[in-house]
Amino acid sequence: xVQLVQxxxxxxxxxxxxxxxxxxxxxxxxxxxxxxxxxxxGQGLEWMGWMNPNSANTAYAQKxxxxxxxxxxxxxxxxxxELSSLRSEDTAVYYCARFIAEAGKLDYWGQGTLVTVSS
Amino acid sequence: EIVLTQSPGTxxxxxxxxxxxxxxxxxxxSSSSLAWYQQKPGQAxxxxxxxxxxxxxxxxxxxxxxxxxxxxTLTISRLQPEDFAMYYCQQxxxxxxxxxxxxxxxxx
Numbered sequence: 001x002v003q004l005v006q007x008x009x010x011x012x013x014x015x016x017x018x019x020x021x022x023x024x025x026x027x028x029x030x031x032x033x034x035x036x037x038x039x040x041x042g043q044g045l046e047w048m049g050w051m052n053p054n055s056a057n058t059a060y061a062q063k064x065x066x067x068x069x070x071x072x073x074x075x076x077x078x079x080x081x082e083l084s085s086l087r088s089e090d091t092a093v094y095y096c097a098r099f100i101a102e103a104g105k106l107d108y109w110g111q112g113t114l115v116t117v118s119s
Numbered sequence: 120e121i122v123l124t125q126s127p128g129t130x131x132x133x134x135x136x137x138x139x140x141x142x143x144x145x146x147x148x149s150s151s152s153l154a155w156y157q158q159k160p161g162q163a164x165x166x167x168x169x170x171x172x173x174x175x176x177x178x179x180x181x182x183x184x185x186x187x188x189x190x191x192t193l194t195i196s197r198l199q200p201e202d203f204a205m206y207y208c209q210q211x212x213x214x215x216x217x218x219x220x221x222x223x224x225x226x227x
Contacts (some may be wrong), residue, residue, distance in 0.1 A: 002186045005153060035216070037164075044205075044218060044219075044220045045158075045164065045209075045218040046205050046218065047209070047216045047217055050216070059220070060215075061215060062215070079155075095164070095165065097164075098161075099211075103169055104152050104153070104154055104166070104169050104211055105154050105166050105175065106156070106166060106168055106209070107166050107169075109163035109164060109165075110163065112163055112193060
């Protein structure tokens with residue numbers, strides 16, 4: 001069965017970077033895009049960007065341009081999202097999700113990773 | 120960037136009632152590019168509807184998506200206790216995708 005399993009919770013200081021992993025299984029990793037979405041406490045869903053694991057092409061939300069990097073390691077079927085220059089407003093749960101472009105759907109989601117930014 | 124505006128912000132209804140949720144786009148969105156998600160506290164979002172009107176696998180037929188252009192609707196025909204949750208629409212009509220701010224369906 002399709003699974004996306006994310007790395008554990010992180011606590012970071014302002015100005016630091018965080019790298020969240022999303023290990024996939026149950027399907028061909030390079031066949032579908034991976035999207036990253038975050039959710040601040042009590043807030044809605046915010047799209048951060050996507051990555052094509054086959055080509056490594058990416059597209060980022062303008063808000064995160066210059067601070068976010070999405071990568072992958074095809075040898076371990078894992079996607080990564082790194083966010084730099086962290087500030088308190090980046091405290092959120094970060095989700096990865098598989099995107100089926102042809103059908104326009106985020107059909108499988110990771111369990112989420114809580115990133116807390118605090119001094 | 121396409122902005123999605125959902126209304127109402129909160130819908131207070133009783134089990135068995137009909138829920139109608141709206142999602143309006145700031146510019147026309149292809150129907151194939153509009154999806155709806157349900158989220159319960161402490162859980163990841165769950166896909167309900169894609170392509171504006173196609174139900175995802177395992178989604179009951181009381182959930183119906185409709186609309187085109189800039190106006191889309193999610194209807195829940197008879198609310199069940201497990202349907203009280205947050206609902207988000209999302210578009211991917213351009214290379215940069217966006218979510219609506221969400222509608223909370225709460226028990227009246």
